[in-house]
Amino acid sequence: MRVAYDITSIDGQPSGVGNYTLHLLTHLLAANSGHEYMPLSNRPTCPTPLSAYAAAPASRAFPSRMLWMQCVLPGALRALRPHLCHYTNSIGPLFSSCPYVVTIHDMTLSLLPGYHPWRKQLLVRPIVALVARRARQIITVSEHARQDVIRVLRVPAERVSVTLEAAAPCFRPSPNDEQQRVRAAYRIAGPYVLYVGTLEPRKNLVRLVRAWNALRRAGKINQRLVIVGARGWQDGPIFQTVRALGCEDAITFTGYVPQGDLPALYSAADAFVFPSLSEGFGLPVVEAMACGTPVLISSAPALVEVAGGAALQVNAASEPS
Structure with a gap:
């Protein structure tokens, strides 16, 4: 199976969602499952350990992750022809026929709107809802987050799964x-x-x-x-x-x-x-x-x-x- 994998959250200083995205793909690649993973990035280069893998082309005209996803990525997906996409940070393209799963890490954009920039509230929040409703499956990272997704986005419970996060192997007591x-x-x-x-x-x-x-x-x-x-x-x-x-x-x-x-x-x-x-x-x-x-x-x-x-x-x- 050819799986397109969203790495737009990974930059030179990964944290939070970026670390989730990086470590999940690292372990998927190490599993040698026979699937082909194609990173999707709005940047011209992929960070280690993904440097050996080609990504969807970046566009200088759309440095914004959200604009790139809506304006550039649909055409790239038509060329790549993946069997499945995994969008790792709540949003994906609205005009693409490729089936997908999406990871939604939390619902604070809806539950605590005052703690997010107004542009994010205005533009990203409705896209999250639309992407969630069309997803084959929604992945989230805790049971509490799962219940928030079900309640706020009004999606069937059976379409929301929990995959807990974990500390990377380097986290252990240091000498x-x-x-x-x-x-x-x-x-x-x-x-x-x-x-x-x-x-x-x-x-x-x-x-x-x-x-x-x-x-x-x-x-x-x-x-x-x-x-x-x-x-x-x-x-x-x-x-x-x-x-x-x-x-x-x-x-x-x-x-x-x-x-x-x-x-x-x-x-x-x-x-x-x-x-x-x-x-x-x-x-x-x-x-x-x-x-x-x-x-x-x-x-x-x-x-x-x-x-x-x-x-x-x-x-x-x-x-x-």
């Missing part, structure tokens, strides 16, 4: 010398509490900074806060809060960190905190656990499901909590 190397590389001194994820409103980082600073001021903790992740939409209030509280010297913003350094950062942390308001899965929670790091999560249902009772929980809407 002390590796921890020290990474500490030095990112200039992290002393004990610390760690967050990993994109800097955006849905991740609840303003409240995290305020709660952590209150505990530090009260003398209840002595750990610095290390925030790992690329800058995202409307991340300005996070930095404004840090400046207003006067705690710049006690917080480290590393920016994006490649996967190879993350296990040591997790391993060296006193605790990992993930206070997100909503998630479809919450892969950093599993990564931290795999590295032997104590985990503190919000009470968001998907995080509670994924943690399986092995993490402390707090009310994401309450700083005292």
